[in-house]
Amino acid sequence: MLLFTPGPTPTPEAIRVAMSVPTIHHRTPEFEEIFKAVREKLIRIMNMPEVLMLASSGTGAMEAAVTNLCKSHALTINAGKFGERFGKICKSFGIVYTELKYSWDTPAAVSDIVDVIKTNPSIDVLCIQICESAGGLRHNVEEIAKAVKDINKDIMIIADGITAVGVEKIDTAHIDVLITGSQKAFMLPPGLAMIGLSESAVLRIENSSKGFYFNLASELKNQRKNTTAYTAATTLIIGLKAMLEVIDNIGFDKFYDDAKNRAKAANTALEAIGLKIYPKTPSYAMSTVYNEHSKEIRAIAKKKYDVNIAGGQDELKDKLFRINNMGLIAPYEMAWVLNAVELSLDELGIRDYDGTANRVFVSKIFKGMQ
Numbered sequence: 001m002l003l004f005t006p007g008p009t010p011t012p013e014a015i016r017v018a019m020s021v022p023t024i025h026h027r028t029p030e031f032e033e034i035f036k037a038v039r040e041k042l043i044r045i046m047n048m049p050e051v052l053m054l055a056s057s058g059t060g061a062m063e064a065a066v067t068n069l070c071k072s073h074a075l076t077i078n079a080g081k082f083g084e085r086f087g088k089i090c091k092s093f094g095i096v097y098t099e100l101k102y103s104w105d106t107p108a109a110v111s112d113i114v115d116v117i118k119t120n121p122s123i124d125v126l127c128i129q130i131c132e133s134a135g136g137l138r139h140n141v142e143e144i145a146k147a148v149k150d151i152n153k154d155i156m157i158i159a160d161g162i163t164a165v166g167v168e169k170i171d172t173a174h175i176d177v178l179i180t181g182s183q184k185a186f187m188l189p190p191g192l193a194m195i196g197l198s199e200s201a202v203l204r205i206e207n208s209s210k211g212f213y214f215n216l217a218s219e220l221k222n223q224r225k226n227t228t229a230y231t232a233a234t235t236l237i238i239g240l241k242a243m244l245e246v247i248d249n250i251g252f253d254k255f256y257d258d259a260k261n262r263a264k265a266a267n268t269a270l271e272a273i274g275l276k277i278y279p280k281t282p283s284y285a286m287s288t289v290y291n292e293h294s295k296e297i298r299a300i301a302k303k304k305y306d307v308n309i310a311g312g313q314d315e316l317k318d319k320l321f322r323i324n325n326m327g328l329i330a331p332y333e334m335a336w337v338l339n340a341v342e343l344s345l346d347e348l349g350i351r352d353y354d355g356t357a358n359r360v361f362v363s364k365i366f367k368g369m370q
């Protein structure tokens with residue numbers, strides 16, 4: 001079965017092998033050396049001056065960012081499930097927040113955010129997804145972050161990059177907190193979250209941190225010494241070291257270029273067989289299709305063609321299907337996924353199979369056709 005869901009993604013064999021070592025104790029020079037190497041590589045790939053690793057899924061890092069950085073009032077952007085989650089986190093901690101809501105196919109407008117910031121001077125953090133995975137939507141976080149900083153540089157920009165880090169090169173010039181998780185572009189099992197921090201975010205955390213398990217000041221103090229406040233997710237960190245070495249050997253630029261070319265070719269192939277790409281600004285992390293028969297297409301692709309693709313969420317559960325494009329993906333695997341979709345359309349009597357999706361994808365990837 002090909003696992004093609006936008007998280008979790010399949011763990012490559014070399015990484016599984018790297019993790020198949022006896023558990024080592026986290027308070028040892030051996031582990032500290034591994035931790036140090038991962039920290040250094042993460043700082044490079046996240047393009048942030050400081051990073052933290054937390055033993056939790058991505059949501060734990062979202063919670064930690066909000067509780068440690070927000071001192072008065074949060075602005076959250078809800079264009080899907082994950083943006084909605086920032087609001088839910090604020091609510092559960094009694095943090096005052098204003099939510100800007102968009103349809104799941106529509107990116108946040110810079111002008112809307114600027115208006116809210118100008119009318120609410122108490123706002124001190126902006127929480128936004130880089131890619132909102134609910135609809136495969138790319139927000140223009142770089143431009144939004146710059147516009148916010150132009151108004152008030154003390155507003156912390158919390159960017160959920162869980163489906164963006166490791167997919168594309170992110171301009172972090174105006175981002176203060178960059179969040180990611182192990183089970184998306186890094187292709188590891190779930191359970192490790194990573195947070196990149198700007199110098200200003202580090203200062204705010206050191207001056208007034210909150211919480212116990214997710215107290216980022218105590219993590220900063222420990223992780224700068226290559227250890228963690230509590231037991232580290234040692235096996236996942238060993239896996240991350242191996243994965244970051246794989247990406248480093250490929251080269252960041254090539255890794256990102258491959259993802260971009262594959263995403264564009266897959267979307268063109270899907271359109272060529274009459275399917276509609278859902279988001280107005282698609283991210284490279286996944287191909288998201290709106291179709292009334294999404295549920296049936298997924299069921300046939302899984303049962304007959306051994307391809308597991310994701311559906312949508314909430315009201316769009318059976319109306320969307322999402323094909324992962326994060327991590328190391330061989331073109332022949334993506335080609336088979338697209339064939340499976342086209343074959344499913346044939347079986348449903350929607351469109352006769354003629355190999356168009358495969359031809360378009362392969363020609364774009366290997367023959368440089370537009």
Ligand SMILES: *Cc1c(COP(=O)(O)O)cnc(C)c1O
Nearest residue numbers: 007057058059082133162163181
């Ligand atoms: C997967 C994901 C998360 C976090 O999910 P966890 O299940 O807690 O790891 C957060 N934001 C986005 C955009 C995601 O895709």
